[in-house]
Amino acid sequence: MPPHEQPHYSSARKYSLLILFCLAQFLDTFNISALFSAIPTLQHSLNLSLAESTWLISAFNLTFASFLLVSGRISDVYNPKHAFIGGIFSLGMISLGAGFTEEKIPLIILRALCGIAGSMTIPSALSLIVTLFPEPLEQARAIGAFGGCGAVGNVLGLVIGGIFVEFASWHWVFWFVTVVGAPIALICIFLIPPPPRRPDLDALSPSVRFKTLDLVGVSILTAALVLFIFAVTSGSTVGWPTAEVLVPLFVAVLLFVAFFVYETRIPTERAAVPPHTWFYPNFSVLFGAALLPFFWWTTISTIFVTLWQTVYGRSAISSAIHIIPSSVTAFLISFTGPLSHRVSPKYLILLGQLLLITASILLAYADAENKYWSMIFPAFILGSAGAQLTFTHTNVAIFRTTPPSIAGTVGALFNGALQLGSAVGIAAVASIQSSVGAKHPPDSYAGRRAAYWFVVAAVAIEATAVVVFYRVKAERKEGVEELSAKEGPEELGLGSAKDSVTVSVWGKDEKAKRGTPNKEATEDSRNAST
Incomplete structure (x- = not known):
């Protein structure tokens, strides 16, 4: 197809x-x-x-x-x-x-x-x-x-x-x-x-694709969430001013900070939650x-x-x-x-x-x-x-x-x-x-x-x-189509390309030259904005 x-x-x-x-x-x-x-x-x-x-x-x-x-x-x-x-x-x-x-x-x-x-x-x-x-x-x-x-x-x-x-x-x-x-x-x-078909991912080798799971970042965030939810849940049963609550809560906060710092230090396409996600x-x-x-x-x-x-x-x-x-x-x-x-x-x-x-x-x-x-x-x-x-x-x-x-x-x-x-x-x-x-x-x-x-x-x-x-x-x-057409694959976590962008628009793969999107992609962007 x-x-x-x-x-x-x-x-x-x-x-x-x-x-x-x-x-x-x-x-x-x-x-x-x-x-x-x-x-x-x-x-x-x-x-x-x-x-x-x-x-x-x-x-x-x-x-x-x-x-x-x-x-x-x-x-x-x-x-x-x-x-x-x-x-x-x-x-x-x-x-x-x-x-x-x-x-x-x-x-x-x-x-x-x-x-x-x-x-x-x-x-x-x-x-x-x-x-x-x-x-x-x-x-x-x-x-x-x-x-x-x-x-x-x-x-x-x-x-x-x-x-x-x-x-x-x-x-x-x-x-x-x-x-x-x-x-x-x-x-x-x-x-x-x-x-x-996802050309951006299909072109990756199995080892590179595995790295995009960002297991380190996911593990840090998972541990932070486990400790945070454990702390707030325990707080309602054993009391808030206790070591059982305050220690995991403090460690969870540190891990949340560590997660966001770590995500800014690795390539965007490998981040579990790329920092730009929060700025859509x-x-x-x-x-x-x-x-x-x-x-x-x-x-x-x-x-x-x-x-x-x-x-x-x-x-x-x-x-x-x-x-x-x-x-x-x-x-x-x-x-x-x-x-x-x-x-x-x-x-x-x-x-x-x-x-x-x-x-x-x-x-x-x-x-x-x-x-x-x-x-x-x-x-x-x-x-x-x-x-x-x-x-x-x-x-x-x-x-x-x-x-x-x-x-x-x-x-x-x-x-x-x-x-x-x-x-x-x-x-x-x-x-x-x-x-x-x-x-x-x-x-x-x-x-x-x-x-x-x-x-x-x-x-x-x-x-x-x-x-x-x-x-x-x-x-x-700034619908998703227009934003996708504006940003390169690095920003979207879709891999890298020197002079072309492959983006998914409502289930369709569209290609556009950087800064000069083709006519079809432009029409989709205009329709989305309308």
């Missing part, structure tokens, strides 16, 4: 694959939320302490977030098809073993391994979506649906987990992942097409906005499931059902992706953040069981709409501002921000709730109210950053 021709796939094949990718996204978020409903039963069955039960959740979060960048680099440098199939199959098999485990330490270890397997699926799925749906409007719809299924899994997991705990056993929370994940891997072996139009502020959605959903799930079961005496399934409106709303809002072609993502993200602030204020005053319909229900609707608007349009905008050739790395960074926001945010919320609640009776709502005011402050700070730093003009005038 000539390099300038875009591969054509049938609609049935593309949308069948999108459904499978969405199911994989659903499983990754299900893996976290379903355990919230099962935690009380697991504590009793396995004799888990509060800290140990926290690590059942955190072990998955920690490894998932930490290994996303490795997965993203593998998807960009090698074959995203292999990364996706290997990840989803491993997730199913490890979950099968977790379902048969009756000891707490092996179960925590298997949860950590599930996080690694899960991290292989998301960047590779996003990379495949960008390839399968190169047309911008269609791509926005696909990415929106993909993100919506993550939101659904985040909330619907509570319901499914509650059903399993109520009518079967906690083991089915893990076996469900196997039942869904294994067939996905099998089908994708035959359904995912081979990746488009609006990339940094979009990364910051991505910290919020999972943070909000995890906060409401943690606070209300615990409140309803331990204080109000509701069953696991009853608590989960009361959160269903949040899931339904998120799924419906996920289809607003194409709106970003009529309205700037900046204003859609700001609307989402405004809804999050409103919902969090309502929840701060939802201090009685009889306030579900007057306070909690509208807050769930508004908050989930806001979180999903933020999620969807941050997701669409961040891929619009970066070249498709680094879609795996961008997907890893975006999803890493989601997980990092969830892990750090929930640790802060738990710490605030615990410290304030200690000064009041056990059934007091004071700690939870303080936690929601913290959420209001966090969202307000991020909204201010979007207002100040998000540049609509840059978004309109």
Whole structure:
């Protein structure tokens, strides 16, 4: 196939694959939320302490977030098809073993391994979506649906987990992942097409291609993330002013600095996260906005499931059902992706953040069981709409501002921000709730109210950053095609060339002389700017 021709796939094949990718996204978020409903039963069955039960959740979060960048680099440098199939199959098999485990330490270890397997699926799925749906409007719809299924899994997991705990056993929370994940891997072996030709990578020898994985940089960043998430997670259970928290936190900060220094000292095409990545139009502020959605959903799930079961005496399934409106709303809002072609993502993200602030204020005053319909229900609707608007349009905008050739790395960074926001945010919320609640009776709502005011402050700070730093003009005038045509391959991490540039434009390979792009590339750039 000539390099300038875009591969054509049938609609049935593309949308069948999108459904499978969405199911994989659903499983990754299900893996976290379903355990919230099962935690009380697991504590009793396995004799888990509060800290140990926290690590059942955190072990998955920690490894998932930490290994996303490795997965993203593998998807960009090698074959995203292999990364996706290997990840989803491993997730199913490890979950099968977790379902048969009756000891707490092996179960925590298997949860950590599930996080690694899960991290292989998301960047590779996003990379495949960008390839399968190169047309911008269609791509926005696909990415929106993909993100919506993550939101659904985040909330619907509570319901499914509650059903399993109520009518079967906690083991089915893990076996469900196997039942869904294994067939996905099998089908994708035959359904995912081979990746488009990448002249910039195909010309590299195996040893040079291996070096582009940047294992040193990835290892430094992975270690920093592991220690950072470990510190903030431990802070909510053992207390912040302790050596167990402060030492790993201090080392993590040093490793973050070391990572960014190291990335500036190596050739750009070999860097895991080239420094220029943060300077794509609006990339940094979009990364910051991505910290919020999972943070909000995890906060409401943690606070209300615990409140309803331990204080109000509701069953696991009853608590989960009361959160269903949040899931339904998120799924419906996920289809607003194409709106970003009529309205700037900046204003859609700001609307989402405004809804999050409103919902969090309502929840701060939802201090009685009889306030579900007057306070909690509208807050769930508004908050989930806001979180999903933020999620969807941050997701669409961040891929619009970066070249498709680094879609795996961008997907890893975006999803890493989601997980990092969830892990750090929930640790802060738990710490605030615990410290304030200690000064009041056990059934007091004071700690939870303080936690929601913290959420209001966090969202307000991020909204201010979007207002100040998000540049609509840059978004309109510097689309990914134009930016790719302007920059050489060294800047884009695509290898080197003396007098020609090979860039990927929405799934197409285009060649342009430096400073004198050909007519076809110029037309694409003008269309993108328009």
